[in-house]
Amino acid sequence: MSTTPTMRSRLKQNRPSLRKLARPPKQRTALGSAFNAANLPVALALQHCRDCGTVQYPPRELCRQCLGDALVWRSTSGSGRLVSSIELHHSLWEYFKRRLVEKPWPVASVRLDCGVIVFAHLATETFGDPALPAGTAVQVFTHTDCSLNAVMIAVAADIPVDSRSQRHAITASLGLLEPAIKPEGI
Amino acid sequence: MKDYAGIALTTPVSFGYAKQSPHGAAWFIGSTLRQLLAGSGLGPDDIDGLAISSFSLGADSAITLTQHFQLSPRWIEQLPYGGASGILALRRAARAIQAGDADIIACIGGDGATHRAFESIAANFSNFTIDSSFPYGGGGPNAAFAMITQRYMDEFDARREDFGAISVAQRYNANHYPGALLNHKTLSLEQYMAARPIASPLHLLDCVMPCAGGEGFLVMSEQRARSLGLDWCRILAADELHNAHRDDDIQLRGGWTEYADRLWNRAGLGPGEVDMLQTYDDYPVISMLQMEDLGFCAKGDAPGWVRDTDLRFDGSGPQARKLPHNTSGGQLSVGQAGAAAGYLGVVESMRQLTGSAGNNQVEQARHAMVSGFGMINYDRGLCSAAAILARSER
Numbered sequence: 281m282s283t284t285p286t287m288r289s290r291l292k293q294n295r296p297s298l299r300k301l302a303r304p305p306k307q308r309t310a311l312g313s314a315f316n317a318a319n320l321p322v323a324l325a326l327q328h329c330r331d332c333g334t335v336q337y338p339p340r341e342l343c344r345q346c347l348g349d350a351l352v353w354r355s356t357s358g359s360g361r362l363v364s365s366i367e368l369h370h371s372l373w374e375y376f377k378r379r380l381v382e383k384p385w386p387v388a389s390v391r392l393d394c395g396v397i398v399f400a401h402l403a404t405e406t407f408g409d410p411a412l413p414a415g416t417a418v419q420v421f422t423h424t425d426c427s428l429n430a431v432m433i434a435v436a437a438d439i440p441v442d443s444r445s446q447r448h449a450i451t452a453s454l455g456l457l458e459p460a461i462k463p464e465g466i
Numbered sequence: 467m468k469d470y471a472g473i474a475l476t477t478p479v480s481f482g483y484a485k486q487s488p489h490g491a492a493w494f495i496g497s498t499l500r501q502l503l504a505g506s507g508l509g510p511d512d513i514d515g516l517a518i519s520s521f522s523l524g525a526d527s528a529i530t531l532t533q534h535f536q537l538s539p540r541w542i543e544q545l546p547y548g549g550a551s552g553i554l555a556l557r558r559a560a561r562a563i564q565a566g567d568a569d570i571i572a573c574i575g576g577d578g579a580t581h582r583a584f585e586s587i588a589a590n591f592s593n594f595t596i597d598s599s600f601p602y603g604g605g606g607p608n609a610a611f612a613m614i615t616q617r618y619m620d621e622f623d624a625r626r627e628d629f630g631a632i633s634v635a636q637r638y639n640a641n642h643y644p645g646a647l648l649n650h651k652t653l654s655l656e657q658y659m660a661a662r663p664i665a666s667p668l669h670l671l672d673c674v675m676p677c678a679g680g681e682g683f684l685v686m687s688e689q690r691a692r693s694l695g696l697d698w699c700r701i702l703a704a705d706e707l708h709n710a711h712r713d714d715d716i717q718l719r720g721g722w723t724e725y726a727d728r729l730w731n732r733a734g735l736g737p738g739e740v741d742m743l744q745t746y747d748d749y750p751v752i753s754m755l756q757m758e759d760l761g762f763c764a765k766g767d768a769p770g771w772v773r774d775t776d777l778r779f780d781g782s783g784p785q786a787r788k789l790p791h792n793t794s795g796g797q798l799s800v801g802q803a804g805a806a807a808g809y810l811g812v813v814e815s816m817r818q819l820t821g822s823a824g825n826n827q828v829e830q831a832r833h834a835m836v837s838g839f840g841m842i843n844y845d846r847g848l849c850s851a852a853a854i855l856a857r858s859e860r
Contacts, residue, residue, distance in 0.1 A: 304601055304604075305589065305600055305601045305604060307589070307596055308596060308597055309593045309596055309597055311593070311597060312593075312596065312597035312598075315597065337598065338593075338594040338597050338598035338844060339597060339598075363613070363617065363715045363716050364613035364614070364616050364617040364716055365613075365616070366609065366612040366613055366616055366665055366666060366667070367663075367665070367666045368603040368605045368608070368609060368612075368664075368665045369662070369663040369664055369665060369666060370605070370608065370664045370665065371603055371604040371605055372584070372585045372588050372589065372604045372605070372606050373585075373589075373600075373603075373604025375604075376603050376604045376605075384663075384666065385603045387602045387603045387605070387609055387613075389613050389716065389845060391715050397715070397844075397845055398598070399598060399599050399602045399609075399844075399845070400602065401602060401603075413620065414617060414620060414621075414715075425601075429601065431601055431602070432602070
């Protein structure tokens with residue numbers, strides 16, 4: 281368990297009454313930061329093993345298959361199938377607590393065609409039918425949130441997300457680009 | 467695998483459950499140890515083995531605690547395995563006693579619950595959590611378990627009422643167990659159904675309440691327990707498997723499937739022959755996975771099985787089939803005291819099998835199945851463990 285001063289101070293700042301602006305969790309490990317950097321230029325980049333070709337997520341130090349260290353970040357297709365989707369009505373994190381006042385926060389688990397399981401913010405309004413059974417075709421891309429971290433976003437498979445502006449618009453519609461504001465905060 | 471002959475589990479202790487506490491983990495672990503010594507008549511120097519499980523030790527560890535409590539153990543273990551800690555502790559302790567590496571081992575799970583401590587544990591649980599699950603809604607374990615519950619409901623046509631049957635029966639048990647934090651509150655199925663949503667499909671009464679507390683027991687040889695005049699119980703069989711079924715999309719089964727038959731064979735018993743079942747119930751769906759994987763019913767049949775089974779400790783429910791389940795109320799009604807929750811089922815079974823349970827005593831309790839499940843690192847729980855314990859005549 282990480283007990284860095286950074287996290288401690290961040291948790292202190294997470295106190296509900298103290299801040300005007302609340303943002304999504306900032307903390308990442310070094311590998312999480314590498315994921316952020318790798319995802320800046322592309323829609324989705326994941327760790328690939330140069331030796332055995334295995335794709336993996338969450339990011340690891342070594343290849344999960346061959347334990348080699350020939351890992352590279354490569355642009356990867358985000359198409360996949362829904363494993364499970366839920367709506368959070370409660371959160372431990374101030375940013376989400378404020379968003380949850382308006383409506384529940386949808387999150388999904390997705391099996392990408394490359395084999396990995398990812399958790400993603402779910403853009404429910406991109407789906408025609410609100411019932412989202414397991415196996416529903418989705419696509420996942422990353423976008424930088426207002427804590428400057430790359431986060432996964434899952435949308436319906438038929439939504440165009442090839443251009444940066446399309447992905448930006450979906451991310452903005454989820455509210456991830458703006459901090460959650462409490463006007464009376466300090 | 468060698469059996470556990472000659473090993474005694476004695477002196478079950480549950481200590482100091484509190485919803486919030488200014489005290490740290492060492493206070494709960496040390497207080498549990500004090501009660502273990504008082505209950506067994508032993509002194510600190512008689513304890514030559516120590517197994518500790520805790521999430522909130524901070525910079526401390528099992529070894530630094532030896533100086534806190536002035537112990538000099540010749541065998542030490544720290545078992546950071548969450549809900550499987552208790553069973554893993556008893557297995558390792560039993561082997562150490564059989565090997566002669568220690569004579570009397572104190573196994574203790576304990577955690578504090580200071581203001582907003584749970585938030586910090588959830589946010590920092592593991593590297594996978596930090597990078598890939600906590601940023602998605604900050605739901606903590608509720609999020610992953612909600613996904614499992616949703617998928618389980620879709621696959622097996624489970625309804626909220628089925629999960630409610632487990633919570634309601636456990637609350638009845640907790641109403642007879644003074645140590646439970648929710649001992650004073652009754653629960654009806656209507657109240658369960660009316661609870662506010664937390665991470666749909668999970669509602670408030672599907673989720674354990676994080677709290678502070680300690681659970682512990684002693685492991686020693688049967689001769690030693692006899693000479694000390696202690697009641698004890700025996701381990702008929704125990705097993706564990708971790709990160710099993712790792713290619714499944716989502717966790718609808720645990721490692722128990724791989725060793726349940728072996729476990730029953732070694733104990734010479736079948737699922738119909740135990741007098742109680744203690745599952746790890748951080749969420750009711752996880753209890754259902756254990757009921758299925760341990761052979762009490764087929765995969766996907768747990769919703770129907772709990773409808774047709776009286777899970778109360780005293781068999782006072784209307785169903786014909788009786789199986790006391792989580793007889794102290796489980797974590798759902800007692801509270802989840804961090805890693806102590808992994809010891810709760812073991813300690814409760816020991817009380818039952820030694821006839822010292824009190825108001826929630828199961829009559830004629832001879833055999834208990836205890837199961838553990840632990841550590842949601844990312845999308846699934848990694849540890850699975852189970853043990854069959856038996857009453858022993860002095």
